[in-house]
Structure formats: C-alpha cells, structure tokens
Amino acid sequence: MKTTKLRLLFPSDLTAKPLTYHLVKDFDLVYNIFQAHIKPGMKGDLIIEVIGRESNIEKGINFLVESGVIVEILTKSINLDEDGCVHCGACTAVCPSGALYLDKDAKLCFDNSKCIVCELCVEACPARVIKVNFSENS
Amino acid sequence: MIRTYEEINEKIKSGNVVVFTAEEAIAMCREQGHKKAYEQIDVVTCATFGMMCSSGAFLNFGHTDKRIRMAEITLNNVPASGGLAAVDTYIGATQGSLDRPMTYGGAHVIEALIRGEKVDLHAKSYGTDAYPRKEAIAEITLEDLNQAYMYNPRNCYQNYSAATNVGERTLHTYMGTLFPDCANVNYSTSGELSPLLKDPDMRTIGMGTRIFLGGAQGYVTWQGTQSVKNVTEYEDGVNFSGGTIAVIGDLKKMSSRYIRAAVMKNYGISLYVGIGIPIPVLDEDLFADLTRTNEELYTNFIDYSTGGLKMPQLGRVSYAQLRSGRVELNGKTVPTAPLSSLYMAREIAQLLKYSIAKAEFSLTQPIKEVEMFSEFKSLKLKEDEK
Structure with a gap:
C-alpha cells in the first residue's frame, strides 16, 4: 500500500463529472480530501490523498489525465x-x-x-x- | 555586608556595578559558593515572557472638528471601551473582534499599533450640545495618538499551577491542549528566572519599581488582581503563593518582539508580555531566595476537566522535573510542555543586565509595598441563594 498526495485541477467542463468516484470503484483507491474548491461549471481545484496499491495509483492517475484533469503529485x-x-x-x-x-x-x-x-x-x-x-x- | 539602593545606583552611575541574570547567579554559586557570589553580585535580573490575559492599553485619539464623545468604539472591528471621557478608550487584550472573535482581538490591535501599522477606528455616539458629532471614521497609527500606554491589571504571576486533564475528552484551554486521562502536562513559568518567584516576599517589587515592560521602561503600579499569598502550604514548609502585579508602560516605546498577540484554540485571544525585573541584592536572605534553583521551586498539578470553582489539586512538582520533559503523575510517566518562552525570558534578562551595566537603567526603591491577601473571594450568584 502506498499513500500519495495529489492536486487535481479540473477544467470547467469536468467539474460536474464524478471522477473521484471512479478512483474508488475502478482502481480500489481510498481517498481523503484536504482542500476542495469546486463549483459545477467553474474550474475546480482539489487536494486529495490517495491510498492503495502502487500500480493502481498509477492507473488512477492515468485515468484522471486521460479524462482531462491536470494532476500534480504533492508533498505536504x-x-x-x-x-x-x-x-x-x-x-x-x-x-x-x-x-x-x-x-x-x-x-x-x-x-x-x-x-x-x-x-x-x-x-x-x-x-x-x-x-x-x-x-x-x- | 548589606547593600542599599543608593549604593547600588552609585555603582551603576560609576560603571562598577556587578549584574548577573538569576541563572548566571546560580551558576556562580555552584562554582564559587554562595558567600563569594553574594559578596560580588549587586543586582540580579529576572524575566518572564508568557501569555498574560489581563492586559490592555489606554489610548487617546485626539478631538475631531465637531467634537464627539465616543460611546461605541471599534479598532480593526474589535470593541474598545466607550466608558471614558470623549476620545479616551481602553482596549483589552482578550476582547474578540466582531467578525472573528476567536482568532483576532485586542491583542492583535495592540501589536499592530506597536508595529506602526494603520488601524481602523470607528466610533459612534448619540450627539449632544457639547459633542454634536455622531460618527467618526479614521485610520490611526500609534504616532497619531496623544497618549498610548499599556496598563495591565494582572501580570507576572509568581507561580502558576501546571495543567493536566483527568477527564475523557481533549480540552483546549488557555493552558494549551490537554489530552484525556492525564496524557500530558502543560506549565507556564520561567522558573528560576521568574521575577516574583525570586523575591517571594515582594521586598523589592512594589509600587514604583522600574521594570522592563515589552521593550520599554515601565513601572509596577499596584497589587495585581487576584494576588494571593501562601495559598497552599505543605507539611515540609514549602509554600505556594500566587502573587501578581499591575504594571504600566509607554506603548510608543515598546517593541513587537516583546509584545505579541496569541491565539489559543477554542479559547480565544491573549497577549504575550515580556517583563524583566532587576532585583537589588540587599542582603544574604534575599540572595538565598534569588539563587533558588528549579530543583527547589515547586508548583501544583491541577486538573482542568471539572470546570468548577475549586480545581482539584493532584500534588506538587518541581520546576526541574517539569523542565526535564517528563514527570510522574498517577504512577504514569507523562510528557510536559511549557507555554511561556524561556528563550525570550533569557533574552530579556540579558538585555536588562546590559542596560543596567551601561547605566541606562537604574533601580528604584518601592514607595509602597504591594499588598498580598491570603485568599481571594469568589462570586456569589443570585442562584446560589435559593
């Protein structure tokens, strides 16, 4: 198991989509939200911690990037x-x-x-x- | 050999005075013995830097064209007293602001003024023949004020109980975060450097005593509120007093290094105040008190979980034990943490030492002792009479 902190920057057309739901469902990742500035229709800024298998974290990040999210790996x-x-x-x-x-x-x-x-x-x-x-x- | 204030001040003037901080005096006693140390040292400097809630400042704004008798006053949205003459006020350190009372308050306004920052003044009134103006809005700085002086009715506690929590939930108090089941102990003192602890009978600290207050030269004005003598006496003769002093000093000469706003989680606002007091080595009895070490100075453990008038005492502990970072409490080893800054207290004791050595600071004999009572009264509520 690995813990990684991520900053997710959502373009305005993505803020209404349940992307973090897929992190849990499809990649078996647990997440904690540290900061969230999201309003539907506006740009979103989310800081989360994801916990899971290293390979799943990589897949999850790839999924987010393919979906159009800008992903930064953070150290707090x-x-x-x-x-x-x-x-x-x-x-x-x-x-x-x-x-x-x-x-x-x-x-x-x-x-x-x-x-x-x-x-x-x-x-x-x-x-x-x-x-x-x-x-x-x- | 006995020293007088006059002799010591002569030595200060001629540049021959020997000044040590209380910690340095203790070290000298260990090296050379008490007698030799006593013969050499004229003045011992003591200091403390801690949160002192009963603090605040008197300010005079100056009159406006079309005068106003300010009845409702805010400074950076922090209410100040409208109960003095027209453009006088008192701002209390713990007063919370109207919009964020737990994180910004009077202490921040006082610190902002000392830093030379602009502060928003908003005053309202009802308007009278002599004072027709009903509102005054201005941006003020410390420089703009006619007078600005700190007056703190209770500072510089002689001794304060160490805090712990017997209860089952975490408490956020003015003594810091206290974890359940006595999992930690917090204390607030500079111990062997603490002014009123080193002159326990307040022989040299009285009305008119010149002190270091927040970077300026200030004075002791009165007994502090709730000042008490010998509240606890143990069988072996060790006693515990809670003497306090009221102090005054010119805000315009203070430094934000020694006056700092403090925020305590789920408690509110307080003010860190830096105080230094020089104690003349008048005789051997006083020198014996002045050179008492952390091993010989004690405080009580108090349980903060009840919220009642009489807080349960859980025994006593030496400041050396508290300073070590671990104490024994109820058969457990418990970590300790300070709330007052020994680092800053040492800096102030050194500063005071050098200003005396350079003859920038001379000693004053108190014009009157500060009274200390043997108990303080509690407040009887109407509901208690039923």
Whole structure:
C-alpha cells in the first residue's frame, strides 16, 4: 500500500463529472480530501490523498489525465516561520513524533525528517506561525 | 555586608556595578559558593515572557472638528471601551473582534499599533450640545495618538499551577491542549528566572519599581488582581503563593518582539508580555531566595476537566522535573510542555543586565509595598441563594 498526495485541477467542463468516484470503484483507491474548491461549471481545484496499491495509483492517475484533469503529485509539509516564533513550546505539547522540540538553549527546533504532518501543531501554536505547505513533488 | 539602593545606583552611575541574570547567579554559586557570589553580585535580573490575559492599553485619539464623545468604539472591528471621557478608550487584550472573535482581538490591535501599522477606528455616539458629532471614521497609527500606554491589571504571576486533564475528552484551554486521562502536562513559568518567584516576599517589587515592560521602561503600579499569598502550604514548609502585579508602560516605546498577540484554540485571544525585573541584592536572605534553583521551586498539578470553582489539586512538582520533559503523575510517566518562552525570558534578562551595566537603567526603591491577601473571594450568584 502506498499513500500519495495529489492536486487535481479540473477544467470547467469536468467539474460536474464524478471522477473521484471512479478512483474508488475502478482502481480500489481510498481517498481523503484536504482542500476542495469546486463549483459545477467553474474550474475546480482539489487536494486529495490517495491510498492503495502502487500500480493502481498509477492507473488512477492515468485515468484522471486521460479524462482531462491536470494532476500534480504533492508533498505536504509543515512550515515553521522561525522569525515569528516566540519559542514558547506550546506546539511541543501536541507533537507526537518529537519533530518539534526545545533545544538546550530553550530554542524551538523543527526536524522535518521526523514530522508525520499530523498538523496538530498548526492550531496549537499561539503565535500562529506554523503553516501547512503544499508543494509539488518532482 | 548589606547593600542599599543608593549604593547600588552609585555603582551603576560609576560603571562598577556587578549584574548577573538569576541563572548566571546560580551558576556562580555552584562554582564559587554562595558567600563569594553574594559578596560580588549587586543586582540580579529576572524575566518572564508568557501569555498574560489581563492586559490592555489606554489610548487617546485626539478631538475631531465637531467634537464627539465616543460611546461605541471599534479598532480593526474589535470593541474598545466607550466608558471614558470623549476620545479616551481602553482596549483589552482578550476582547474578540466582531467578525472573528476567536482568532483576532485586542491583542492583535495592540501589536499592530506597536508595529506602526494603520488601524481602523470607528466610533459612534448619540450627539449632544457639547459633542454634536455622531460618527467618526479614521485610520490611526500609534504616532497619531496623544497618549498610548499599556496598563495591565494582572501580570507576572509568581507561580502558576501546571495543567493536566483527568477527564475523557481533549480540552483546549488557555493552558494549551490537554489530552484525556492525564496524557500530558502543560506549565507556564520561567522558573528560576521568574521575577516574583525570586523575591517571594515582594521586598523589592512594589509600587514604583522600574521594570522592563515589552521593550520599554515601565513601572509596577499596584497589587495585581487576584494576588494571593501562601495559598497552599505543605507539611515540609514549602509554600505556594500566587502573587501578581499591575504594571504600566509607554506603548510608543515598546517593541513587537516583546509584545505579541496569541491565539489559543477554542479559547480565544491573549497577549504575550515580556517583563524583566532587576532585583537589588540587599542582603544574604534575599540572595538565598534569588539563587533558588528549579530543583527547589515547586508548583501544583491541577486538573482542568471539572470546570468548577475549586480545581482539584493532584500534588506538587518541581520546576526541574517539569523542565526535564517528563514527570510522574498517577504512577504514569507523562510528557510536559511549557507555554511561556524561556528563550525570550533569557533574552530579556540579558538585555536588562546590559542596560543596567551601561547605566541606562537604574533601580528604584518601592514607595509602597504591594499588598498580598491570603485568599481571594469568589462570586456569589443570585442562584446560589435559593
């Protein structure tokens, strides 16, 4: 099983079609929607996570591309604005993987390699300097 | 050997004063012993940087042509008091905005003013002979105001209980996110660097004491609201006091590095306030208090799940244990996290140290002690009388 994050850009003539339904039915993929800006008749922008067999994910992506959807493979990451951080440590209370921690000088550090992108820190941060980044995977 | 304020200020003037932060003073005691350290150190700087909800600012906008007595006031859509004279107001840090009360509020307006940003003022009134104008709309900056001073009725808690959650659901509180079944503990203090914890009898911190407040020189004005002494006393003589102070300072001289808006999920708005207090080493008793370590300073665990007046106490813990990141609670090892910034507190203690060493900051003897009561009253509701 593999998890891949995708950004799907729908041309306006495709927004009324149940494309994600086919991902489930035809390719046995489970999906979570992170962001959706879709209105029938308008351009659509959807950020989803698909979970399934690697070969099925590939087939599913091919199906979407053939249907006219522009597909970007995304990596989601947590971004800490270090200049705005006050190093209080409130985020460390909710970080389950130890990616956010206070070093020996009580300075807040972020170890991206440990981050599981659970996003609990985003709203736990009183200074509101932690954001979710969606970036394209090469 | 005993020191006086006058002697210390003379030393500051002549550039011979010896100033250490509380942490540095502790390190010196470990290296050279208490006696030698006491003989050398004249002033110990303490500091804290944490969320202090009971904060706000008085502002005077200046009069308009066709005067107005502002009765309803908003700043960036955050209501401010219309209960003072014509163009005076007080904006409270925790006041939520009309459109997004849980994520934008008075603290953001105060921070925006300090940053020099433009703030939308909208005032309404009923119109009278002396004040005929019924509406005033303007874009203001801090510079435009006649006076702007922070006045915080309760800051700088001496000691605050560590928070945990005995209940079955996750709580979002002003003490951060508390997971069910005591799965975590949050605390808020700078511990051995905390001003009122280091002068526990408030011998040198009283009315008129000059302090570092948000980047400016401010003053202690009064006892803080809900200031209490010896709320909990343990059998071994360790006690727990909740002293607080009211403070004042010029908003125009503050820095947004030391005054920052804070948003707590499902709680609302608060204000991070940076405070530094220099404590003169008057005698050995005071020096003993000043050099108490995190191992010797305690707080209580409190359960936040009941929402009741008396929050259940679950025992006590040293700040060294809390700082270690793990504590024992109900036979379990539980992770801890701070809410106040030790990093910023250290920066403020250092800044204050250097401004005293450079004679930019001198010490003041309090003109009156701040009173501390042994209990605070609760509010009796009409429904309680039935």
